[in-house]
Amino acid sequence: MSGAGWAWVEHLEGGGTTRWSEFRASGATAPERDRVLPGVAQMELARRVNLLSPGRPHPVVGRILATGAPGRGPQDIPLAGAVARTEYGPRPMFPRAVPLEELVRVGTGVLAEELAARVPLLRAQGATASHRSGPPGLSTPRGPYPPKRWWPRRTLRLPVAPLDALLYDEWVARAQRGRVRPWPSWMKLLAESDRLPDTLDLPTIARRWDQAWWHRVELVPSGEVARVDANAVAVVRRVNTLLGLLADEEGRQLLTATVVGPWLGGQDGPRLAVPEQHRWWVRARATRMAEQLADAGYRVREDLTVLPALDESSPTAASMEAVLDVTIKILRDGWEKR
Amino acid sequence: MTGKRVVLHVGTPKTGTSYLQDVLFNNRERLRSHDIDYPADRFDAHFLAALDLMRLPWGGLETEAVGAWDEVVERTKRWHGTTIISHEILATASRAHVQRALSSLGHPGTEVHVVLSVRDLARQIPAEWQENVKHRRAISFADFIDELKDPDRTGKIASWFWGVQELPAILDRWADQLPPEHVHLVTVPPPGSDKSLLWRRYAQAFGLADLDLDLHVERVNPSLGVPETALVRRINEAVNAELAPAHYRPLVRELLAHQTLSKRTSTPRLGLPPDVWEWAHGISEQWVAMLAGKGYDVVGDLAELVPAQPPEAFTDPDSPKERQVNRAAVDAIKALLLENARMREHEAELHGRIADLEGALERSYLRPTYRAREKAVRKLQNSGGGRTALKAYRKIRGR
Numbered sequence: 001m002s003g004a005g006w007a008w009v010e011h012l013e014g015g016g017t018t019r020w021s022e023f024r025a026s027g028a029t030a031p032e033r034d035r036v037l038p039g040v041a042q043m044e045l046a047r048r049v050n051l052l053s054p055g056r057p058h059p060v061v062g063r064i065l066a067t068g069a070p071g072r073g074p075q076d077i078p079l080a081g082a083v084a085r086t087e088y089g090p091r092p093m094f095p096r097a098v099p100l101e102e103l104v105r106v107g108t109g110v111l112a113e114e115l116a117a118r119v120p121l122l123r124a125q126g127a128t129a130s131h132r133s134g135p136p137g138l139s140t141p142r143g144p145y146p147p148k149r150w151w152p153r154r155t156l157r158l159p160v161a162p163l164d165a166l167l168y169d170e171w172v173a174r175a176q177r178g179r180v181r182p183w184p185s186w187m188k189l190l191a192e193s194d195r196l197p198d199t200l201d202l203p204t205i206a207r208r209w210d211q212a213w214w215h216r217v218e219l220v221p222s223g224e225v226a227r228v229d230a231n232a233v234a235v236v237r238r239v240n241t242l243l244g245l246l247a248d249e250e251g252r253q254l255l256t257a258t259v260v261g262p263w264l265g266g267q268d269g270p271r272l273a274v275p276e277q278h279r280w281w282v283r284a285r286a287t288r289m290a291e292q293l294a295d296a297g298y299r300v301r302e303d304l305t306v307l308p309a310l311d312e313s314s315p316t317a318a319s320m321e322a323v324l325d326v327t328i329k330i331l332r333d334g335w336e337k338r
Numbered sequence: 339m340t341g342k343r344v345v346l347h348v349g350t351p352k353t354g355t356s357y358l359q360d361v362l363f364n365n366r367e368r369l370r371s372h373d374i375d376y377p378a379d380r381f382d383a384h385f386l387a388a389l390d391l392m393r394l395p396w397g398g399l400e401t402e403a404v405g406a407w408d409e410v411v412e413r414t415k416r417w418h419g420t421t422i423i424s425h426e427i428l429a430t431a432s433r434a435h436v437q438r439a440l441s442s443l444g445h446p447g448t449e450v451h452v453v454l455s456v457r458d459l460a461r462q463i464p465a466e467w468q469e470n471v472k473h474r475r476a477i478s479f480a481d482f483i484d485e486l487k488d489p490d491r492t493g494k495i496a497s498w499f500w501g502v503q504e505l506p507a508i509l510d511r512w513a514d515q516l517p518p519e520h521v522h523l524v525t526v527p528p529p530g531s532d533k534s535l536l537w538r539r540y541a542q543a544f545g546l547a548d549l550d551l552d553l554h555v556e557r558v559n560p561s562l563g564v565p566e567t568a569l570v571r572r573i574n575e576a577v578n579a580e581l582a583p584a585h586y587r588p589l590v591r592e593l594l595a596h597q598t599l600s601k602r603t604s605t606p607r608l609g610l611p612p613d614v615w616e617w618a619h620g621i622s623e624q625w626v627a628m629l630a631g632k633g634y635d636v637v638g639d640l641a642e643l644v645p646a647q648p649p650e651a652f653t654d655p656d657s658p659k660e661r662q663v664n665r666a667a668v669d670a671i672k673a674l675l676l677e678n679a680r681m682r683e684h685e686a687e688l689h690g691r692i693a694d695l696e697g698a699l700e701r702s703y704l705r706p707t708y709r710a711r712e713k714a715v716r717k718l719q720n721s722g723g724g725r726t727a728l729k730a731y732r733k734i735r736g737r
Binding site: 035036039066067068069070071072073074075076086087088089090091099109112179188189192193241242244245246247248249 | 389390392393394395398400401403404430431432433434435437489490491492494497498500501504506507510511514579580624625628
């Protein structure tokens with residue numbers, strides 16, 4: 001029965017893009033190999049990778065077919081029509097029924113393995129992780145922060161922007177560094193615990209700087225900063241979580257500085273808005289923040305009412321279809337092509 | 339035992355595995371003198387190795403697991419005799435992970451044995467739900483069972499549960515490439531059996547029966563009763579958003595669940611409602627029929643995998659008796675108060691030590707030589723030449 005399944009594997013390895021339903025109808029078979037047929041998620045992902053350049057075999061397809069899905073979730077889902085249903089184990093599934101999340105799971109697993117394999121070469125090339133890479137943050141203070149005693153510049157320019165945009169930037173920065181929750185779940189955690197990240201506590205940052213009598217704070221417009229595509233961040237977030245298992249801290253920093261960060265910096269696209277149920281909290285915190293900054297008497301070059309002006313039109317979660325598209329593009333073209 | 343071989347204990351959870359692993363870890367030296375190596379420098383070394391092998395993130399712990407599987411394999415290759423590797427989450431390994439595990443261990447050149455310890459589903463289902471609750475989940479028992487019964491098994495709870503508990507599927511993955519006599523099933527004895535019986539079965543499966551080992555262990559993973567589990571679930575709902583994992587583990591899982599609430603043994607125990615018991619009973623009978631014909635080495639009795647008799651009474655943990663939960667809560671508050679008092683005493687002691695250190699530092703500042711040096715530094719800092727000289731001096735001294 002799995003002869004047809006192995007024939008589809010052969011077809012995929014050769015760059016084939018035919019759907020399983022059509023392929024199966026053709027009656028093609030191939031000898032069984034000395035291992036179990038790859039899972040349906042692996043095979044469907046391989047087909048979708050081939051769709052980018054049909055008929056041209058790509059080495060990543062072989063790696064996809066040989067890799068187990070990382071993390072929690074179903075393993076080795078059998079291909080319906082090629083593997084008989086047993087009385088136990090996961091039910092065989094047709095490729096069209098495989099959740100997109102599963103395809104992304106397999107794909108980001110392969111991406112993480114490939115990235116980890118680059119670390120020894122990066123080290124041999126003397127790459128360093130000392131410079132900041134990737135997209136610039138809206139909230140990064142311009143000036144000497146944290147305060148340094150003998151620093152000659154004495155004015156800290158603190159960019160002011162809508163609080164939801166600042167939160168999104170902080171989330172993107174965390175996704176680049178390593179493990180972070182998905183955006184909706186991160187927002188829920190912040191709202192329920194009524195806590196902003198330290199980096200966005202503008203009144204405290206300003207107060208700390210302003211305490212030294214020779215220093216002063218200016219609140220300035222954040223300016224136009226390119227938005228980072230939320231779907232690209234979703235891929236990086238998943239890959240970085242897995243890299244925690246595959247590379248040490250220094251290796252992960254190297255990859256962020258030299259591969260993932262530069263790639264993400266080129267991924268302009270729609271950002272995410274705060275989920276509706278948490279907007280009242282973000283607005284309340286932003287209003288309170290604006291009041292605290294206004295009361296402190298800093299020099300203000302930006303209207304502080306921008307802080308609670310939230311974006312309500314952007315999506316509130318990444319689109320799994322778009323996340324899969326990004327994953328497939330990197331699998332096929334690598335991180336260097338933007 | 340003689341000759342090089344690897345014994346891989348791959349599960350299942352809730353079958354006394356922590357006890358076995360602690361005995362193996364505590365007796366490492368003694369085992370080595372009998373040509374048996376348990377390659378671990380910390381009690382959870384094989385847990386980290388399993389995370390690495392299966393590419394399984396685990397709440398941030400995975401960063402400690404980088405290269406852990408390869409380390410265990412290296413030690414295995416260097417050892418001349420038997421090596422034991424044991425962790426229950428290995429049960430959920432995919433075929434690709436199993437393939438990597440066996441190849442890295444040198445199979446088929448190296449003789450590999452797989453041990454699977456197994457217990458009946460009527461005990462495993464409530465035990466796994468309780469384990470979920472002790473890992474911060476707030477899912478009700480009814481919803482947990484509904485997820486397990488969902489034939490699609492798409493949820494994370496169901497895919498994990500069946501991944502580590504569905505015995506024929508686990509053996510399909512782990513035993514597929516091994517001769518059946520190299521596959522050992524250790525059945526957990528039914529409730530009320532002699533407490534040492536499970537260890538004796540483990541000892542037989544691992545070839546430890548004739549060894550004089552220290553069987554005392556400190557770390558335990560005791561079970562909770564119905565009101566206690568219900569209480570921890572309510573605590574999870576209340577604290578999940580605010581309590582960091584680093585604090586949850588010592589305060590809720592260890593202090594409250596393991597050290598306090600598990601001592602309340604007179605409350606109703608967790609079990610299955612009658613209809614779920616019937617369902618589990620049917621699955622177990624199927625499994626036993628499938629396993630019986632495989633020719634595996636069974637240590638114990640496969641019949642023990644079939645739940646013996648329906649429960650006399652079922653106490654629903656989703657609707658516990660509030661009086662019992664309140665009593666458990668009072669015990670929990672007492673434990674937290676005592677722990678808080680201990681921490682306050684510890685804090686006071688640390689403040690005392692800081693004051694002593696500050697006093698000693700102050701006295702050293704008051705010494706005439708220190709004051710003379712301080713005066714010289716101040717004077718040098720007031721002139722450009724002095725600052726240059728000071729900088730050069732510090733550079734020479736490497737400061």
